[in-house]
Amino acid sequence: MTTDNMNTIYMETVSAPTNIACxxxxxxxxxxxxxxxxxxxxxxxxxxxxxAVTTASASRQFKQDRLWLNGVEEVDxxxxxxxxxxxxxxxxxxxxxxxPATGDILVKKExxxxxxxxxxxxxxxxxxxxxxxxxxxxxxxxxxxxxxxxAKETFPxxxxxxxxxxxxxxxxSLMGGFVAWKMGGEKEDCSDSxxxxxADENHWPEIRALILVVSxxxxxxxxxxxxxxxxxxxxxxxxxxxxxxxxxxxxxEKAWLEHDFETFGKITMMDSNQFHAICLDTVPPxxxxxxxxxxxxxxxxxxNEWAGEIRAAYTFDAGPNAVLYTLxxxxxxxxxxxLRFYPGHLSDYISNDIFAKEIKEFQLDxxxxxxAMKTGRIAKEGDVKKIYYTKSGPAPQTLSAERxxxxxxxxxxxYNRDY
Amino acid sequence: MTTDNMNTIYMETVSAPTNIACxxxxxxxxxxxxxxxxxxxxxxxxxxxxxAVTTASASRQFKQDRLWLNGVEEVDxxxxxxxxxxxxxxxxxxxxxxxPATGDILVKKExxxxxxxxxxxxxxxxxxxxxxxxxxxxxxxxxxxxxxxxAKETFPxxxxxxxxxxxxxxxxSLMGGFVAWKMGGEKEDCSDSxxxxxADENHWPEIRALILVVSxxxxxxxxxxxxxxxxxxxxxxxxxxxxxxxxxxxxxEKAWLEHDFETFGKITMMDSNQFHAICLDTVPPxxxxxxxxxxxxxxxxxxNEWAGEIRAAYTFDAGPNAVLYTLxxxxxxxxxxxLRFYPGHLSDYISNDIFAKEIKEFQLDxxxxxxAMKTGRIAKEGDVKKIYYTKSGPAPQTLSAERxxxxxxxxxxxYNRDY
Numbered sequence: 001m002t003t004d005n006m007n008t009i010y011m012e013t014v015s016a017p018t019n020i021a022c023x024x025x026x027x028x029x030x031x032x033x034x035x036x037x038x039x040x041x042x043x044x045x046x047x048x049x050x051x052a053v054t055t056a057s058a059s060r061q062f063k064q065d066r067l068w069l070n071g072v073e074e075v076d077x078x079x080x081x082x083x084x085x086x087x088x089x090x091x092x093x094x095x096x097x098x099x100p101a102t103g104d105i106l107v108k109k110e111x112x113x114x115x116x117x118x119x120x121x122x123x124x125x126x127x128x129x130x131x132x133x134x135x136x137x138x139x140x141x142x143x144x145x146x147x148x149x150x151a152k153e154t155f156p157x158x159x160x161x162x163x164x165x166x167x168x169x170x171x172x173s174l175m176g177g178f179v180a181w182k183m184g185g186e187k188e189d190c191s192d193s194x195x196x197x198x199a200d201e202n203h204w205p206e207i208r209a210l211i212l213v214v215s216x217x218x219x220x221x222x223x224x225x226x227x228x229x230x231x232x233x234x235x236x237x238x239x240x241x242x243x244x245x246x247x248x249x250x251x252x253e254k255a256w257l258e259h260d261f262e263t264f265g266k267i268t269m270m271d272s273n274q275f276h277a278i279c280l281d282t283v284p285p286x287x288x289x290x291x292x293x294x295x296x297x298x299x300x301x302x303x304n305e306w307a308g309e310i311r312a313a314y315t316f317d318a319g320p321n322a323v324l325y326t327l328x329x330x331x332x333x334x335x336x337x338x339l340r341f342y343p344g345h346l347s348d349y350i351s352n353d354i355f356a357k358e359i360k361e362f363q364l365d366x367x368x369x370x371x372a373m374k375t376g377r378i379a380k381e382g383d384v385k386k387i388y389y390t391k392s393g394p395a396p397q398t399l400s401a402e403r404x405x406x407x408x409x410x411x412x413x414x415y416n417r418d419y
Numbered sequence: 420m421t422t423d424n425m426n427t428i429y430m431e432t433v434s435a436p437t438n439i440a441c442x443x444x445x446x447x448x449x450x451x452x453x454x455x456x457x458x459x460x461x462x463x464x465x466x467x468x469x470x471a472v473t474t475a476s477a478s479r480q481f482k483q484d485r486l487w488l489n490g491v492e493e494v495d496x497x498x499x500x501x502x503x504x505x506x507x508x509x510x511x512x513x514x515x516x517x518x519p520a521t522g523d524i525l526v527k528k529e530x531x532x533x534x535x536x537x538x539x540x541x542x543x544x545x546x547x548x549x550x551x552x553x554x555x556x557x558x559x560x561x562x563x564x565x566x567x568x569x570a571k572e573t574f575p576x577x578x579x580x581x582x583x584x585x586x587x588x589x590x591x592s593l594m595g596g597f598v599a600w601k602m603g604g605e606k607e608d609c610s611d612s613x614x615x616x617x618a619d620e621n622h623w624p625e626i627r628a629l630i631l632v633v634s635x636x637x638x639x640x641x642x643x644x645x646x647x648x649x650x651x652x653x654x655x656x657x658x659x660x661x662x663x664x665x666x667x668x669x670x671x672e673k674a675w676l677e678h679d680f681e682t683f684g685k686i687t688m689m690d691s692n693q694f695h696a697i698c699l700d701t702v703p704p705x706x707x708x709x710x711x712x713x714x715x716x717x718x719x720x721x722x723n724e725w726a727g728e729i730r731a732a733y734t735f736d737a738g739p740n741a742v743l744y745t746l747x748x749x750x751x752x753x754x755x756x757x758l759r760f761y762p763g764h765l766s767d768y769i770s771n772d773i774f775a776k777e778i779k780e781f782q783l784d785x786x787x788x789x790x791a792m793k794t795g796r797i798a799k800e801g802d803v804k805k806i807y808y809t810k811s812g813p814a815p816q817t818l819s820a821e822r823x824x825x826x827x828x829x830x831x832x833x834y835n836r837d838y
Contacts, residue, residue: 236659236663236693239655239658239662240655243654243658244655269702273702273704274699276699277655277697277700278696280696281692281696282692283688283689284716284717284720285692287713287717290710291709291710297704297706298706
């Protein structure tokens with residue numbers, strides 16, 4: 001028996017992390033299934049500073065699927081291919097929803113397909129900043145729907161094959177720690193293209209990440225159209241995907257498992273540069289890094305050279321923002337170096353107050369400052385808008401009912417973006 | 420009999436052109452012989468605006484080889500490997516110098532090796548601007564010495580094998596028009612790595628070049644150290660050299676011979692971008708293009724898209740300066756477009772007064788201006804320091820005695836740079 005009635009609204013709220021790739025995904029093998037031409041691997045970031053929060057709700061009273069993003073309804077969302085792929089695929093994995101208190105069946109597995117969904121989602125960081133907001137967003141969408149419908153995977157990683165149909169790299173945000181996305185390519189339904197955890201977030205707890213949100217007036221090329229152009233026009237891309245990436249994947253996974261920051265950092269930087277090299281080899285060329293991004297690259301190289309070892313490793317996604325991986329023991333030094341050359345005076349310029357205080361008080365070695373100045377970088381406010389300080393973190397988390405973004409009575413969005 | 424005596428000073432003065440590659444040379448196969456890992460091809464530019472002028476003189480009164488560059492003596496030049504390679508190799512090809520009026524032998528071929536050389540050279544354009552000044556300089560050095568010593572090649576292109584030992588790309592400046600530098604690699608002495616004229620400067624007289632000297636505070640990575648790092652660290656470079664360049668060489672030579680600007684321009688732009696992609700794939704990455712360079716790239720793509728055909732093609736060497744190839748019929752439009760987005764008010768901002776007047780008066784299509792503005796470029800003075808307008812031109816030229824830079828009595832430099 002089921003207690004489901006016309007007015008009941010079932011809901012689940014989750015938060016999901018962003019992830020920043022060390023071996024980059026660039027190029028689709030199948031546009032239909034959204035599978036990549038090469039394996040990739042990323043660090044899942046902690047959700048304290050940056051995450052997507054999503055409530056998925058279902059009810060017999062709902063007349064159609066509806067989606068609110070950052071408080072604003074996306075009126076055509078329910079017809080979009082990406083959104084539909086996620087919702088409809090999870091319906092296929094749905095099972096009975098049971099009241100944990102009574103053991104009663106609330107919704108029978110076959111009833112989900114007769115329901116519509118109201119979904120509300122927001123990012124705790126600016127969407128426009130280009131910080132993998134779609135990865136966090138689709139991971140949260142898939143995780144919230146999967147929890148709501150008590151989805152049961154028929155093979156490990158099946159949910160990640162659904163998430164990648166929403167946004168490729170979002171599949172890596174369904175797991176914590178260090179996560180690989182296998183390109184697959186053997187199975188016709190592309191079910192062998194899934195994410196796999198290499199090590200969880202506790203394996204290398206010393207890993208830290210600094211994110212420099214770099215100012216940029218220009219509009220970015222979207223990654224979907226950019227990578228499509230690269231596949232069509234860059235002769236170097238195929239060689240990268242077929243010959244170079246497989247070797248790098250092996251090396252970087254080994255480095256992560258062995259806590260070998262030197263190798264991890266070296267490959268991370270090389271692969272970021274190679275990804276942007278491929279963008280430049282595209283017709284017409286795509287420029288994601290700007291002169292500010294480049295100055296970060298040069299300062300990081302000057303820093304590592306001064307240190308005589310790799311203490312920081314930069315990586316850039318499809319935009320000018322820099323992500324610097326480092327180790328806890330060097331994080332304050334790295335932060336102080338960045339603050340020295342990319343100063344900012346706003347109170348929330350550094351995401352973390354304790355870290356902000358530590359880096360302001362840290363005395364940089366004068367030879368390091370001199371070495372960094374030789375890159376030609378002159379400290380200037382405004383080139384970086386914000387610095388996030390974070391670390392490796394866990395998979396999507398279930399949030400309590402009071403974090404819900406959907407009204408339990410009306411089924412409408414309750415979230416209002418206040419910035 | 421010879422009329423040579425202790426005090427006679429023999430001299431020859433030549434001018435030599437710069438050249439701007441369409442398929443780029445990047446990477447040495449032999450550091451000793453200065454041979455490349457791939458073929459390259461370039462347009463030799465007219466010497467009216469930009470050239471190197473060099474006087475090579477020899478006398479029994481000289482006590483050692485001496486070199487003046489832009490009026491300043493380079494005291495250690497005579498011991499430099501590059502300089503010695505040029506001077507000593509040409510001595511091996513020397514023949515009798517004969518008085519054209521009397522038929523008397525002035526210097527017997529075996530006497531050259533007992534003489535020292537005083538050489539003075541200057542560029543008619545700023546050396547620091549990064550406009551292939553070393554290519555013009557070494558071509559002028561080799562051409563002046565070869566004329567002075569009446570050098571006889573033992574095989575066609577032998578002088579270019581000497582010039583490349585001074586500066587790789589200078590071998591292409593010994594010929595006019597469209598010139599390929601063959602990588603060679605079969606012969607142990609590298610004598611099969613020489614320049615070869617694909618077509619002379621009269622084959623495609625409509626070809627024009629605009630050179631935008633782009634401002635840049637930063638110091639460049641020298642091309643010698645840059646390409647050495649690329650060979651050592653870029654996995655993409657080998658693939659480019661072995662697989663991609665051979666195809667492009669065939670296509671671009673055919674395009675040039677057939678006056679096919681569409682293909683010529685397309686390959687030129689792709690190869691420039693790929694060269695800079697390789698630089699970015701180098702460890703540590705090398706950045707030659709800056710945000711101003713990139714904006715030129717984007718405006719040229721917007722222009723060609725607006726036109727529905729390729730009317731302009733950019734290429735960038737190891738620095739931020741843009742060279743735009745175009746056809747005579749579009750040159751004023753291209754110039755006007757550049758002036759619109761890279762304005763300058765100095766009287767010599769445009770190298771050519773007639774062209775300057777034409778482009779100032781030209782009415783750009785408003786839709787073109789709108790399309791170019793969509794790249795995000797905002798017209799700003801100072802981003803470009805000077806615009807040269809030039810065309811394809813001939814091989815080094817012999818200049819008359821009054822252009823000599825060496826005093827006929829003292830054998831000392833007479834040139835004083837006045838800027």
